[in-house]
Amino acid sequence: MLEQRLIQKVKQGDREALNDLIKEYYQGVFAYFFRNTRDYHKSNDLTQDVFIKVVSGIDSYENRGKFKAWLFTVACNVLRNQWRHENLHKQCEYNEAVGGASDDHSTAVADKLRLEDALEQLPPEQREAVILKYYHDLRIRDIALITGAAEATVKSRLNYALKKLNKSVKE
């Protein structure tokens, strides 16, 4: 597998392989952060943090599972650290942020919520599950492992999230 070869080369200090690996996954990880934070620069910083952590720990990575799942596990942890740091994981603060951000789109909010706004209104865990599943094509099992939740919990979060999104996004 190309990915495995790249990882092996990165372990050996191959700079070119590292560049290839980063370019392969950078946009995807960035998108994950952007959909959670909706902040371009912050998402860039968080993405770089993820890869720095991955590269620092690459020697201990064992090719037992999918690299993508491992990568997003690190990303998930980085995001949660960011939440704790910014104290954005509280539901009330999210609601306030959504309310503030939508000032320029008050009419739109009243009549129609953009998907990203609707996503932002979701509790972080539900939003995270939706993003991982529908934007990063990860399976329930992988999402459960990444987030540390049970599969049933992930399914439940997705179910609630989709219902809310469906209700929020109006044609």
Next chain:
Amino acid sequence: MMKKNSDSGFGINFEDFTVPIVSEAEISAACDKIAESLPVIKTGFNINLHRYGLIAICAMLMVAVITIVPELIAPEFKDTDLDSHKTEILESAEDKTENNLYNSSVTESDMDKGIQAEDTTAQPAGAARAPSPSDTGGGRWTAKDTIKESKSSDRTIKNTENKSEPSHGSSGSEASATGGGYSSKSVPMGEAPPPDEGIETIMDKKASSDVVMNGVSDASPKAPEAAGGAAASDDMSVTPGDSRSLAMSAPVAPEGARIETELTAGEHEGMVLLSTGFLNFKEIPEGEKAPATIQNVARVETWTVEKFTAEFGINPSSNRLPEDMVLTPASIDQNVSVRIMGYGKSEAYKVVFQYLGKNSRSLTFDIIKRKGESDISAEEFNSNINGYNIYAEYIKESDGCQRYSARLYYQGVEYNIYSVNLTQEEFINALLSVFESE
């Protein structure tokens, strides 16, 4: 970005949430920043390229041992023509007057005394012993009609590391005279056989010293095929005129261990019988396997091949690996990348050899040498090969991916072997390669 999972059944078009594209320049800048965390360039260990170097080192060790050990164990056995001794002893078991065996005269009276001494001394079959005070230097030699060869038990590698309970003939039991099996009684490598055990005759002492020497030499990378071979030999009794030589007592089977259960590519057998053991794969339901975890790697060092060999004392064989599997990356010099885990008494050295093949096939050997005890729990074991307990498991994922893994403790080294998309037979052969050498 349209994903196949975007159809949530709720009519939500997730494509509506667009994400800005990060420019190439920004990604390149990020690469520069991330590259600062890149590990120091180190090279891996190419077993193939340095096989001959390791063999040369081991050959030198063997020569040194061959010349030194006999002096320590049985100084009177200075005859160096061991092969001829083996043949002559077997072929002329009744010819008691062969003088050239030990460069001394052996009379019939001596033989008779030897026979009597032997008759009166009960010795467990297959055990070796050091020369006793009653043996005279210069060739006291007793004849036996049958020679209970020092069996695999004499040099089967001790299974104490696994702390296994006797099962399927595994550790704790002595090898029977009739079967090889998974005997655990052994002569520690490099040491003389314990006194008051073993075969009475000088000839057998010679055999035992020969076996010990073989055992010591087998501690080198050539070792483990001996263990597999010995266990595979069913009948080690040698009768006069038997064409088999004492070399049979050295547990080396030309063909190594064999898979006796019929295996079909693409299918899985829960229980697989081998000529020297069995594998009882634990089937892990999909989803239960934990993802890769980051281990506590204190530091990474680059060792020379000599240091690696001295510390680990192994040279895994690649003879049984599928042809498409290539060690990745191939090394270009004499160094081995070693991960140092833990600290102090719990410190451990880990080396990873990974082979990659076509169609996402991979085979990984994690080899760990611990300062302390192995953390493999005896309760984990579900299989046994050559007297060594093994934990084996199997996972088949919904996408058809087959994963096998095995864990064992062998010759002071912990092996974790896992494969992706190898057939069961290929994985088992890879596991058996641990017991064999090139």
